[in-house]
Amino acid sequence: MKRLYQRLLEFAPLFMFMVVLAFFGAQSSRFLEPRNLVNILVQASSTGIVAVGMTFVLLTAGVDLSVGAIMFVAAAVAGKMALAGLSLPFSLLAMLVVGWLVSAFNALFIARLRVPAFIVTLATLFIGRGLGLWITETRAMNLPDSFLQFGSARFLSVPVPAWLFGMAVVLAHLVLTHTSFGRQIFAVGHDAEMARKAGIRTEMVMAKVYLISGTCAAVAALVTLGQLGAVSPKFGEQKEFAAIAAAVLGGTSLFGGRGNVLPGTLLGAVLIQTIENGLVMTNANPYLYPMITSVVIFVAVFFESLRNRVSRPFSA
Amino acid sequence: MKTIRHAILASFSILCLVGCSKPDSTGNAPNGARKITVGVAFETLQTEYWVAGFEAIKTELSKLDIAMVEAVADSDASRQLQQVKGFITRGVDGIILVPKDAKTCIPMIRAANEAQIPIVLFNRPADKTDAISTAIVADNAKLTQETVAYMVDQARKIGSKHKAVVVLGDLGDINAIGRRDGFEAAIKGNENIIEVVSRVPSEWNQEKAQAGVANALQANPDIDFIFTSSDFLFPSITSALKAVGRYKKIGEKGHVILGGFDGDATAYQMLVDGYLDATGVQDVYFEAKSAVQALIDMREGKKLPQLIIDPGFVIHQGNLKESSPRMWGANIKKKG
Numbered sequence: 001m002k003r004l005y006q007r008l009l010e011f012a013p014l015f016m017f018m019v020v021l022a023f024f025g026a027q028s029s030r031f032l033e034p035r036n037l038v039n040i041l042v043q044a045s046s047t048g049i050v051a052v053g054m055t056f057v058l059l060t061a062g063v064d065l066s067v068g069a070i071m072f073v074a075a076a077v078a079g080k081m082a083l084a085g086l087s088l089p090f091s092l093l094a095m096l097v098v099g100w101l102v103s104a105f106n107a108l109f110i111a112r113l114r115v116p117a118f119i120v121t122l123a124t125l126f127i128g129r130g131l132g133l134w135i136t137e138t139r140a141m142n143l144p145d146s147f148l149q150f151g152s153a154r155f156l157s158v159p160v161p162a163w164l165f166g167m168a169v170v171l172a173h174l175v176l177t178h179t180s181f182g183r184q185i186f187a188v189g190h191d192a193e194m195a196r197k198a199g200i201r202t203e204m205v206m207a208k209v210y211l212i213s214g215t216c217a218a219v220a221a222l223v224t225l226g227q228l229g230a231v232s233p234k235f236g237e238q239k240e241f242a243a244i245a246a247a248v249l250g251g252t253s254l255f256g257g258r259g260n261v262l263p264g265t266l267l268g269a270v271l272i273q274t275i276e277n278g279l280v281m282t283n284a285n286p287y288l289y290p291m292i293t294s295v296v297i298f299v300a301v302f303f304e305s306l307r308n309r310v311s312r313p314f315s316a
Numbered sequence: 317m318k319t320i321r322h323a324i325l326a327s328f329s330i331l332c333l334v335g336c337s338k339p340d341s342t343g344n345a346p347n348g349a350r351k352i353t354v355g356v357a358f359e360t361l362q363t364e365y366w367v368a369g370f371e372a373i374k375t376e377l378s379k380l381d382i383a384m385v386e387a388v389a390d391s392d393a394s395r396q397l398q399q400v401k402g403f404i405t406r407g408v409d410g411i412i413l414v415p416k417d418a419k420t421c422i423p424m425i426r427a428a429n430e431a432q433i434p435i436v437l438f439n440r441p442a443d444k445t446d447a448i449s450t451a452i453v454a455d456n457a458k459l460t461q462e463t464v465a466y467m468v469d470q471a472r473k474i475g476s477k478h479k480a481v482v483v484l485g486d487l488g489d490i491n492a493i494g495r496r497d498g499f500e501a502a503i504k505g506n507e508n509i510i511e512v513v514s515r516v517p518s519e520w521n522q523e524k525a526q527a528g529v530a531n532a533l534q535a536n537p538d539i540d541f542i543f544t545s546s547d548f549l550f551p552s553i554t555s556a557l558k559a560v561g562r563y564k565k566i567g568e569k570g571h572v573i574l575g576g577f578d579g580d581a582t583a584y585q586m587l588v589d590g591y592l593d594a595t596g597v598q599d600v601y602f603e604a605k606s607a608v609q610a611l612i613d614m615r616e617g618k619k620l621p622q623l624i625i626d627p628g629f630v631i632h633q634g635n636l637k638e639s640s641p642r643m644w645g646a647n648i649k650k651k652g
Contacts, residue, residue, distance in 0.1 A: 028535060036534050043527040126390075138367045139648070140582055142551055152559055224523060229558075230551030232522050233362040273527070280531035286484055286517035 012303035013250055013267045016296065020271060024278030031281050038159065040270060040277050045161035046224045048269035050239055051246035052168045053216025055265045056209040057117075058247055059176075059189045061256025064213045065121040066106060067243060069128025071221035071236030074098040076135040078221075079143055079231040088146050095218045102128060103214020107207035117210075125240070133233055141231040151226020161223045165269075168216060173262035185209060189256030246272060249300045251307075271296065352410075353383040354611060355403030359416045359440075360391050363548055364580050365598070366414065368644045369438060372604030373412060380608065393420035400424040404431045410611040411435040418443040418490050425449045434614030436607045439598070440491065441623060450620045452606045454598040456491050459628040460498025460577055463596040464543055466632055467575040468506050470593055471541060478573065480541035481514045481532045483525050483549055492520075495545040495577055510541060518549055526552035533560055540572050547576040547583040547595055547645070554591070565590040566633065579631065580645040587636055594632035600644045602626050 008015075025032040050067050057064045077098050078091035102124055109120040153160045176182040184205050187195040196202045221236065244254075250268030252259025259265075275296055279289055354377055361367050370386075377384050385408060389396035393416045403411055404427060411428055413435060415421030421437065425447040428435040437451035471478045482499050485492025503510050513536045516528030525544070533539055533556060542553055557563040557572060564571040567590075576583055579597030586592035603626045610620055631639045640646040 030535050033534075036531075039530060039534055043530070046523065133362070138361055139364055140548060140551065140580070142582060142585075148555060148558060151555075227555060228522055228526055228551055229555050230522070232548055232551070233364075234521060237362075237521070276524070276527065277531045280514055280516060280528050281535040283514050283535075286487060286515050289517050 006307070009303055009307040010251075012307070013271065013300060014263065016300060016303075017267055017271050017274070020274050020278065020296070024274070024281065027278070028281040031278060036277070036281070038162065040273050041162045041165065042159050042227070043277065044269045044273035045165035046220045046227070047239065047242045047246055047272070048165045048266065049168045049216050049220040049223060050243040051250075051265045051269050052172045052261055053213035054240075054243040055172065055247045055250075055252050055259055055261050056176075056185060056212045058244070058252050058254060059185050059256055059259055060206055060209050061189050061192070062110065062117040062206065062209065063121065063244070063254075064106065064210060065118065065240045066102060066124035066128055067213060067217040067220075068236035068239035069125045069132065070099050070102045070214055070217040071224065071239055072132035072231075073102065073128050073135070074218045074221040075225050075231045075235050076132045076141075078225065079141040080135060082143050082147070083141060088150065092222060095222055096215065099214040099216075099218025099221075100211065103211045103217075106214065107210040110210060111203045111206035129237075132235070136231060136233060138233050140233075143225065143229050143231070145229065147225050148227075148229040151223070151229070161226060164219060164223055168219065169262055169266050172265075173260070176261060181205070181208070186257055189253075189258070191257075242272070245297060248304070249297060251304060253304075253308075268300075271300075351381070351383045353385060353408045354410045354412060354608075355385050355387070355400070355408040356412045357387045357389065357396055357399050357403070358414045359389050359393075359396060360414075361388050362391075363546075364645070364648065365546075365548075365578055365600070368600050368648065369414070369604060372600050372644075373438070373607060376604045376608040380612075382608075389416065391416060393417070396420070397424055397427075401427055404428065404433060408433060410615060412438055412607050412611065414438045415440050415442070417488060422447055434611050436610045436614070438607050439603060450610045450614065450622060450624060452603045452610065452624045452626060454491075454603070454626040454628045456494030456577075457498035457501065459596040459598070459630070460495040460543075460545075461502045462630050463575050463577065463594050464499050464502035466594045466630055467541065467543065467573050468502060468509055470573050471509050472506075477508070478510050478541040479536050479539045480510050480512045480543070481516060481529060481539055482512060483516045483518050483529065483542070483544040483553065485518060485545040486520045487517060489520070492545055499543055499545075513539065518545075518552075520546065520549075522549060522552045525549040526555055529553050529556040530559065533557075533562070540570075542572055543575045545577055547578040547580040550574075550576060550582050550586060550592075554586075563591065566593060578645070579643045581649040582645070584640065584643055584646040584649050587631065587633065587640075590633070594630055596628055597631050597639075597643050597645075598628050599626050599642060601642070 030036055054064060074095040078095045081091045081094055106120055106124055109115045110117045155163055184200045187200055188202050188205050192202050246268035247265050249271060250264030252264060275293055356373055358366060358370055387399035389399060411433060421442050422445045425435055429448050435449045437449055439453055441451035441453050442449060484496050503512060514532035518525035544553055554563055562570060562572055574592050576595040579595055583592055583595045606624050613620055631643055
């Protein structure tokens with residue numbers, strides 16, 4: 001009986017997703033059309049990719065508050081380059097380099113110098129947003145149509161942002177479940193000191209997860225640019241919270257050592273976007289949006305805490 | 317190794333401290349007389365409008381040879397309170413404040429009142445209070461109503477019933493609420509021409525606006541009337557329209573009637589290119605001049621009304637040439 005209860009709780013995010021789909025499907029005939037479902041996937045791509053990177057960090061009991069700022073700086077640099085006439089591939093490469101540089105800075109202070117991740121990434125959040133504002137001079141940059149064309153391009157009838165999201169999810173899932181590095185991440189998240197005594201180079205593991213998170217943020221910036229075709233001073237703002245919410249909704253623990261990308265983070269990111277999509281499709285009262293989204297997040301976290309209690313009956 | 321680690325940590329700490337402080341400037345007149353100093357505290361400088369407002373205030377103060385100290389709160393009301401208290405401690409002669417919202421500014425106004433320092437609110441008024449201040453504000457509701465009324469007229473000329481989307485701002489922002497009310501007031505009585513099929517809350521976030529408009533277009537592919545509560549969301553709207561092949565110039569078949577609020581550089585370019593029907597322009601130059609004048613009047617003991625209204629104006633294809641010199645976004649665009 002207990003095992004069944006545990007099993008039900010494990011699938012709680014999936015059940016919630018199905019309930020949300022059924023509810024909005026009943027409200028609007030267009031909601032379940034394949035075109036709208038692809039639409040949801042595309043709109044969830046940017047947050048989803050950041051959330052994949054964030055899952056790696058959360059699994060080590062860390063946090064990366066700088067992802068939104070990385071997106072902003074990367075987009076600002078790419079925007080400047082594009083407006084200066086450089087070709088799209090150069091701009092895209094520059095975005096990745098920005099992601100690596102900022103996350104290498106995070107990794108140095110967190111893994112090597114043992115400064116708490118919260119402090120380091122909070123600092124890089126402010127430094128990054130300041131740097132982005134300086135680069136853009138607080139002006140909106142409307143980019144060449146090549147960015148929008150990239151965002152709306154399709155491969156095998158599926159939009160490129162959805163492909164990138166899918167690839168990030170599958171790759172992350174394989175790394176976490178089929179490599180020794182993946183197992184080391186979970187070990188560090190469970191108990192870093194024990195992992196170190198067991199011979200795991202915890203510093204290296206920690207450094208790598210922040211580099212992965214920064215890379216994901218840069219790719220997410222690319223996806224967002226492809227959808228907006230513009231960089232505003234608010235680009236990527238509060239993306240860190242959306243990414244953490246998506247990962248936690250998918251069952252990743254804020255305390256490390258437990259969670260998964262497939263289906264967890266994928267479902268978390270898509271669930272939030274599905275709710276927002278459904279509310280617009282049904283012309284809901286705008287004041288209901290934050291309330292309904294918060295209730296769903298609360299219910300998901302509640303199920304998560306129940307699952308914790310069932311799986312650890314003797315913990316305090 | 318330990319020394320290197322300590323050195324890096326020390327540098328990082330210094331970097332953080334430097335990053336948290338704000339530059340300021342003050343000084344004395346060349347003849348040694350004490351120069352008037354005004355503290356200018358902005359909630360944020362994260363949109364073109366706020367930057368244009370900040371620059372306009374700076375220009376007005378410098379015209380009158382008034383020194384300025386500045387602070388930006390990065391959307392943190394408690395930080396802004398400390399910044400205002402800092403201004404008071406250093407003895408500024410007046411404060412111009414862009415508060416985060418209508419309520420959190422009241423303790424700041426009270427603190428200035430207690431120190432007998434005049435305080436003027438720029439573009440965002442305070443809630444009802446007995447604390448004394450003057451606010452220079454655009455009449456968001458009226459200006460939006462005029463803009464949307466122009467759009468409705470365009471729809472009426474076309475003839476068929478139009479399906480409309482309104483992109484709302486942050487529902488906690490009094491200016492956004494004013495614009496929403498202005499939109500609803502303009503639509504009221506014109507339901508035979510306009511049917512509002514979607515109200516998209518953007519929280520002033522471009523991604524949410526883009527997703528919201530794309531979703532609305534998915535639910536109602538025949539939408540042909542969109543109003544945004546701020547021009548800075550236009551890139552999101554045009555992106556969503558382009559994705560479904562609906563971004564057309566005025567007069568072209570399938571054109572979506574577009575309107576906005578603010579008067580930024582993107583809106584100006586869209587007007588010039590013939591995609592945008594109208595936008596309500598906040599007269600940032602009027603607001604800056606009025607804010608500085610109000611401070612001077614308050615210092616001289618004159619009693620001012622609680623609100624000084626910026627009437628703003630609607631710019632559209634019919635008056636673009638004569639009105640664009642007053643449009644702050646046009647001036648930004650022309651300066652490059």
